Amino acid sequence: MRSLGLSPDSESDGLQERYSSKEISSLFEEKEASLEEVKQAFDVFDENRDGFIDTTELQRVLTTLGFKEGSCVENCMVMIRSLDGNKDGIIDFNEFLKFMENSFC
Helix, strand or coil: CHHCCCCCCHHCCCCCCCCCHHHHHCCCCCCCHHHHHHHHHHHHHHHCCEEEEEEHHHHHHHHHCCCHHHHCCCHHHHHHHHHCCCCCCCEEEEHHHHHHHHHHH
């Protein structure tokens, strides 16, 4: 999330202190996230199940996860733009997958 310019609030920082990135990665069944696991993560953000993550959906999920930056629509728009390869203003599954691949590699 930090690669998107996000920093979790203090509650999330506590989680990061308790769990190393290695331990967090081990939550996935394999060393790398499977396509099914990435799809499940995408579906968390795609609340209306239209196949895309828009600014409103991103804002809701990030706020729920405790990311203060996620409460600001403008910040969410910047995040969307940073991942939006085809510049349509929303994140499709392939763009999300590319982000996840870059995050785990």
